[in-house]
Amino acid sequence: MELKKVELTDRDMMNRYLTMKPDRCCDMTFADIYLWSRKYKVGYTLLENCLVFGDPGETWSFAFPFGEEEDQKKAIAALEEDAAKEGKPFKLYLVTPSDFEKLEQWYPGRFQVDYDRDVADYVYETEKLANLSGKAYHNKKNHVNKFKATYPDWSYEKITDENVEECFQMALEWRRLNQCDQDEEKRAEVCVTMNALRLMNELQLTGGLLRVGGKVVAFSIGEELNKDMYVVHIEKAFAHMNGAYQMINQQFVLHEAIDYKYVNREDDAGSEGLRKAKESYRPAFMMEKGMVTYACPEGIA
Numbered sequence: 001m002e003l004k005k006v007e008l009t010d011r012d013m014m015n016r017y018l019t020m021k022p023d024r025c026c027d028m029t030f031a032d033i034y035l036w037s038r039k040y041k042v043g044y045t046l047l048e049n050c051l052v053f054g055d056p057g058e059t060w061s062f063a064f065p066f067g068e069e070e071d072q073k074k075a076i077a078a079l080e081e082d083a084a085k086e087g088k089p090f091k092l093y094l095v096t097p098s099d100f101e102k103l104e105q106w107y108p109g110r111f112q113v114d115y116d117r118d119v120a121d122y123v124y125e126t127e128k129l130a131n132l133s134g135k136a137y138h139n140k141k142n143h144v145n146k147f148k149a150t151y152p153d154w155s156y157e158k159i160t161d162e163n164v165e166e167c168f169q170m171a172l173e174w175r176r177l178n179q180c181d182q183d184e185e186k187r188a189e190v191c192v193t194m195n196a197l198r199l200m201n202e203l204q205l206t207g208g209l210l211r212v213g214g215k216v217v218a219f220s221i222g223e224e225l226n227k228d229m230y231v232v233h234i235e236k237a238f239a240h241m242n243g244a245y246q247m248i249n250q251q252f253v254l255h256e257a258i259d260y261k262y263v264n265r266e267d268d269a270g271s272e273g274l275r276k277a278k279e280s281y282r283p284a285f286m287m288e289k290g291m292v293t294y295a296c297p298e299g300i301a
Contacts, residue, residue: 001082003043003054006034008202010044017051017066019226023098025121025287026231026266028066031203031223035192048074060088061291064099073106092292103292115290118270122283123229124263129253129281136282140246147243151212156251159200159207159219167197167209170216174236193234196221205233208252210244217241218248222256230257231264249281 006014014030026032033042033053044053049071054062060083065075076092083090095103100113128134132141148154159167171193180186196205200221209219218237225231232252237244257263262284268275 003045006037024225026264035195039188047078050075061091061093063094064092095290095292111292112295113290113292115288119267119289121287122265122278123285125284126260126263143243143246147247155211164197166216167219206256208255210248218244220248220252229262229264230260
């Protein structure tokens with residue numbers, strides 16, 4: 001199966017398919033797909049009137065098709081046929097619980113799903129991130145208050161064409177301080193960050209930054225995921241400035257996501273430190289994503 005490289009010119013076409021899925025996770029936006037496809041070499045095809053992303057190489061794995069339900073069933077049948085033809089195990093990734101419910105309705109007992117905790121999205125109530133009220137957020141509120149007291153000249157502003165270069169410079173300094181050149185995953189993360197800043201208009205992203213002493217010390221970038229949820233893709237702050245991360249987290253939600261019921265802050269990628277930090281904000285729920293395979297070797301229960 002031939003897959004095409006994701007290009008900026010594909011945005012409008014892909015969004016028509018992506019928005020058909022009401023319970024999208026953080027990986028299911030055009031911006032996220034475009035930015036990370038440069039590292040993971042994910043391609044796409046249109047199959048049975050569905051949009052399908054995947055890697056037909058050694059792993060032979062494809063994302064659950066985006067499209068109308070009747071077309072999704074046809075696309076999955078076509079993927080099964082292709083896997084059998086290529087002698088590859090059938091696998092679907094980024095499968096949400098609602099996706100698996102469909103598979104169970106169409107093919108009872110034929111498939112199994114293994115949800116991966118490392119890639120589950122953390123979803124929070126916007127009001128709680130904005131106000132940090134109550135005992136559960138006492139420490140977060142203290143960090144925010146200390147930041148305000150330590151840096152009384154702080155300010156927040158939207159990222160625009162006029163100030164985006166300053167975010168580039170801050171990201172370069174963040175890369176140096178975090179020794180990203182010595183870690184492949186960190187290098188990839190910084191590359192995605194730089195490209196997101198460079199293509200904010202083309203990718204329809206929104207962003208905000210914090211200044212202290214006139215200089216950018218933190219910034220965040222995100223976008224609408226659906227009518228009820230905003231997703232924060234990128235968040236960078238100078239860790240040596242006490243409260244900078246808590247401050248940009250709160251201020252970005254207050255200015256860019258306050259009209260949404262929920263804020264999706266992506267997964268923790270299995271990082272123990274990141275998991276502890278994200279759990280400390282008390283997610284309302286986790287959005288599960290898993291891998292689907294046959295329940296038995298022959299694919300027939």
